[in-house]
Amino acid sequence: MTTVLKASPRQFVTTPAIERVAQRALRYLQSGFSVHLRGPAGTGKTTMALHLADLLARPIMLLFGDDEFKTSDLIGNQSGYTRKKVVDNFIHSVVKVEDELRQHWVDARLTLACREGFTLVYDEFNRSRPEVNNVLLSALEEKLLVLPPSHSRTEYVRVSPHFRAIFTSNPEEYCGVHATQDALLDRLVTINMPEPDELTQQEITIQKTAIDRESAQIIVNLVHSFRQKTGADKSSGLRSCLILAKICHEHGIVVTPENPDFRDICSDILLSRSTLPLSQATSLLWELFNQTIATGTGSQAIPPDSLPLLPAKATSHSPSVPYEQEVYGYLKRSPYARPAEIEAALHISRYETVNALRSLIDKKILTAEVPTKG
Secondary structure (H helix, E strand, O other): EEEEEEOOOOOOOOOOHHHHHHHHHHHHHHHEEEEEOOOOOOOOOOHHHHHHHHHOOOEEEEEEEEOOOOOHHHEOOOOOOOOOOOOOOOOOEEEOOOOOOOOOOOEEEHHHHHOOOEEEEEOOOHHOOOOHOOOOOHHHOOOOOEEEOOOOOEEEEEEOOEEEEEEEEEEOOOOOOOOOOHHHHHHHHEEOOOOOOHHHHHHHHHHOOOOOOOHHHHHHHHHHHHHHHHHOOOOOOOEEEEEHHHHHHHHHOOOOOOOHHHHHHHHHHHHHHHHOOOHHHHHHHHHHHHHHHHHOOOOOOOOOOOOOOOOOOOOHHHHOOOOOOHHHHHHHHOOOOHHHHHHHHHOHHHHHHHHHHHHHHHHOOOOOOOOOOO
């Protein structure tokens, strides 16, 4: 039995950026060319490939690249069956199709797709060794799939005019990835899949996790800024956004940097994805928390019964930070003022207020529990 799919991606999110890529790729496929989607992990290559295959309205043959693949895994072997792979949750329905058994010959997925005119989705194809993928060359160019020599069957399969192939691959510097031969790349139209823009990531996060739009924006902005500061450019931040949003939504965790639970989740998910030393990555993350408060993209008010406890930039090591004296003077006049009131009275930002308050706390001029005169 070979698995043939009639599928469509669930909740495929369309934004102007995604639509442009989809339209370009669909044009190439409709004109008879094969498409290669290349980009870092998490950029939505597989989802896009399945979406394009669904638009072609033909049965889909799904194949996963594997370093252990042999040529017989692609085009068939003399006896036995080819390996099976688990299909992810993008698949709506699975239809089992019996192979034709000719002289004990068992067709593999590429052979069946070429003969029947199915759409082949070859996911992470460069995890297979280049010599294994050589069998694709004649199928894509001469429209003939050459089979191993045998006395009991034809030596080639004529490729159906309906056959199309969609390839996905990760960059060659990834572990377990092989360099792709130029002859194969020359037969493909390669589209470089960029990191989804922030609008796209927000829409995907909302639809996949059902989190509210404001929380999705905070999460996407925070993850994007953290990746920029830490130079994490080998993978997409979308998966981090989805993990954060799913956990927060399902457990009722308020998405705001003032919330200790949210900060802990961000630390667990983001710090492990940074190549920087842990202390440096932690410092950058906490700096982003404070900046989020300062720009007002987090919650609008800090609880009135406590002062902010977020770490600030080395305030305890400097004799004075900006607006420290002004904040102290205002609190002497209004000892129970909330941070928002301080900002409004002194015309300073939340970030400047937090830093000044933290410095006063570190110097024991103020206490963290209740503001008092120093």
